[in-house]
Amino acid sequence: MTEQNIAHTGDALRVENVSKRYGAVTALTDINLRLGKGEVLGLIGDNGAGKSTLLKIICGFQPPTTGQLYLEDQPVHLKSVDHARSLGIDAVYQDLALVNQLPVYVNMFLNREKVRGPLLNSRAMRREAKARLDEMNVRIPSENALVAQLSGGQRQAIAVARSVFSNPKILLLDEPLAAMGVKEGAIILDLVRRLKEQGNVSIIIIAHNYGQVLEVCDRVNMIQGGKITLDKRSAETSAQELTEIVVAEYRKALLERQQMAG
Amino acid sequence: MSETTQSSPGVVGSPPGRDARAGGNRSPLGMLQQLARQREAAVFVIAVLTFVAFWLANSAFVSSTTLSITFNYTFPAIIIIALGEVLLLISGEIDLSVGFMVGFAPFMAYFLDAYYHVPALLAVVIGLLLGVIVGWVNGFLTVTIGVPSFITTLGTGFILWGVMLYTSHAEPVPVPANMANFGHWLGGGNKYSWLIWAVVLTLIFHTLLTRTRWGLHTVSVGGNLLGAREAGISVAKIKYGNFMLTGVLGALVGFQTMYYTATIDPNSASYTPMFNAVTAAVIGGTAMLGGSGTIMGAFFGAIVLANLSVGFAVQGVSANVIYVIDGAAILIAMVANVQLTRLRERGGR
Numbered sequence: 223m224t225e226q227n228i229a230h231t232g233d234a235l236r237v238e239n240v241s242k243r244y245g246a247v248t249a250l251t252d253i254n255l256r257l258g259k260g261e262v263l264g265l266i267g268d269n270g271a272g273k274s275t276l277l278k279i280i281c282g283f284q285p286p287t288t289g290q291l292y293l294e295d296q297p298v299h300l301k302s303v304d305h306a307r308s309l310g311i312d313a314v315y316q317d318l319a320l321v322n323q324l325p326v327y328v329n330m331f332l333n334r335e336k337v338r339g340p341l342l343n344s345r346a347m348r349r350e351a352k353a354r355l356d357e358m359n360v361r362i363p364s365e366n367a368l369v370a371q372l373s374g375g376q377r378q379a380i381a382v383a384r385s386v387f388s389n390p391k392i393l394l395l396d397e398p399l400a401a402m403g404v405k406e407g408a409i410i411l412d413l414v415r416r417l418k419e420q421g422n423v424s425i426i427i428i429a430h431n432y433g434q435v436l437e438v439c440d441r442v443n444m445i446q447g448g449k450i451t452l453d454k455r456s457a458e459t460s461a462q463e464l465t466e467i468v469v470a471e472y473r474k475a476l477l478e479r480q481q482m483a484g
Numbered sequence: 485m486s487e488t489t490q491s492s493p494g495v496v497g498s499p500p501g502r503d504a505r506a507g508g509n510r511s512p513l514g515m516l517q518q519l520a521r522q523r524e525a526a527v528f529v530i531a532v533l534t535f536v537a538f539w540l541a542n543s544a545f546v547s548s549t550t551l552s553i554t555f556n557y558t559f560p561a562i563i564i565i566a567l568g569e570v571l572l573l574i575s576g577e578i579d580l581s582v583g584f585m586v587g588f589a590p591f592m593a594y595f596l597d598a599y600y601h602v603p604a605l606l607a608v609v610i611g612l613l614l615g616v617i618v619g620w621v622n623g624f625l626t627v628t629i630g631v632p633s634f635i636t637t638l639g640t641g642f643i644l645w646g647v648m649l650y651t652s653h654a655e656p657v658p659v660p661a662n663m664a665n666f667g668h669w670l671g672g673g674n675k676y677s678w679l680i681w682a683v684v685l686t687l688i689f690h691t692l693l694t695r696t697r698w699g700l701h702t703v704s705v706g707g708n709l710l711g712a713r714e715a716g717i718s719v720a721k722i723k724y725g726n727f728m729l730t731g732v733l734g735a736l737v738g739f740q741t742m743y744y745t746a747t748i749d750p751n752s753a754s755y756t757p758m759f760n761a762v763t764a765a766v767i768g769g770t771a772m773l774g775g776s777g778t779i780m781g782a783f784f785g786a787i788v789l790a791n792l793s794v795g796f797a798v799q800g801v802s803a804n805v806i807y808v809i810d811g812a813a814i815l816i817a818m819v820a821n822v823q824l825t826r827l828r829e830r831g832g833r
Contacts, residue, residue: 315711315714318711319708319711321707321712322775323703324700324703332712333701335700337696337697340696341691341695342696
């Protein structure tokens with residue numbers, strides 16, 4: 223997706239002045255964020271900066287305390303995860319929401335099972351799961367394999383492939399590369415690239431590994447202390463710059479603490 | 485570090501030849517079922533072995549009277565409640581109160597019929613509905629209030645027991661004639677009718693667990709609670725539903741016991757029906773911590789228990805000793821369960 227394209231079609235998602243408080247704790251102070259159509263946005267920041275809170279708001283898991291979400295320029299109030307999903311917002315959580323005791327093809331259709339009358343249509347689910355996984359180049363031993371028998375990368379790939387099933391407009395990936403080796407992470411990055419080429423979905427990736435994020439993202443936003451503190455195109459920044467910002471913040475906090483103690 | 489991964493398009497590197505047990509199985513539980521099937525086969529063999537052993541030990545075990553006690557009475561009472569407990573255990577809960585429903589439901593129906601002149605059929609239907617209601621209460625306290633089901637159902641069980649003993653003065657009563665009229669539909673009359681109920685319900689629940697969304701969601705809720713919720717599955721609906729199913733099955737067994745024995749006996753209510761059902765489920769491979777289990781395993785597990793219970797009685801072994809044997813059966817089954825799980829995990833890596 224090029225810049226002109228984004229400008230013409232309007233944003234897939236806008237988050238305006240969103241805050242979130244849990245009792246006395248403020249998780250998000252004032253979030254302003256935009257996601258262009260077909261864009262891949264990297265959302266980075268240290269632990270506890272508010273990334274996951276923001277993700278939970280966008281996917282309808284919890285409402286913001288103040289502020290407004292706009293979906294394709296229309297204001298929306300997300301009532302639940304199901305509601306968000308019906309509007310085309312889907313998320314892949316860190317825990318992946320896969321059931322280890324069930325085979326891959328059942329997990330691919332979890333809560334969207336194909337039925338014939340009261341009974342499950344396993345054959346159709348198996349066929350479609352296999353076709354979709356092949357199409358996305360996700361290789362697993364078999365669509366009948368139990369999720370428990372798959373590697374971390376394979377599980378993540380299945381969770382992503384599943385969320386793409388329903389043709390979402392916006393896909394949120396929460397730390398898809400966490401605890402994953404280079405080779406495993408490559409599976410996911412390839413998957414994201416493929417989705418980007420198809421151009422039907424806008425993606426927000428929450429990540430720790432700046433190098434990998436920059437590789438697939440069009441733009442990165444850094445979230446610090448519940449605010450977006452940096453918004454740059456991937457081409458205009460580097461892993462080094464992003465790392466330095468985070469380290470500088472850490473040093474500053476450390477210094478303040480020492481001064482307070484002294 | 486930005487130039488880390490320029491991967492080949494071949495991506496997901498998995499050693500070939502891992503899909504050994506893939507294909508062939510049409511059940512939605514797929515490979516899990518195939519693994520569980522080994523367990524079911526083992527329990528089936530134990531069911532046959534115990535039967536043959538008692539037969540060889542004493543031919544009275546296969547007399548028509550004894551066979552009838554084993555399969556037309558003892559076995560159906562265990563398996564029908566086990567059907568509910570299997571679903572509950574898989575979804576991560578347990579119902580300790582269901583054994584008391586066995587006495588509570590018939591007594592309440594009896595009071596409605598004898599003292600409030602409610603038509604007999606309606607009284608029985610209300611008795612069954614009480615099973616649904618108590619199941620709902622168990623679900624409410626467990627799911628909505630958040631008390632562990634082990635405690636919830638301990639409490640509701642005692643209440644059912646107390647109410648039944650208080651209102652009945654702990655005295656058995658005969659089945660009223662107007663109620664006995666349609667008893668042949670519910671396990672009385674034809675001596676095979678209760679067994680037929682057991683077999684038909686087993687097939688229905690097997691289908692429910694393996695081939696419907698309800699069954700898959702039951703496994704999902706027990707296997708990954710948070711994940712099921714994130715996938716949009718209504719955890720409350722599944723758990724409430726399985727409590728209600730278990731409750732109504734308990735009430736059903738209550739009426740079937742009533743028709744089979746032609747009395748309404750307060751002694752029919754105890755923890756024993758529940759313990760037997762849970763034991764059958766566990767012997768059959770149902771995990772106490774949720775996420776896996778099969779109806780067919782419980783079916784064979786219930787046959788094993790029925791064989792043990794009737795077989796030792798025929799041998800003249802005291803009923804008190806049978807508890808030792810039941811206990812040993814549970815322990816052996818659980819040890820085997822743990823070992824098998826370990827083996828599977830090792831095989832899966």
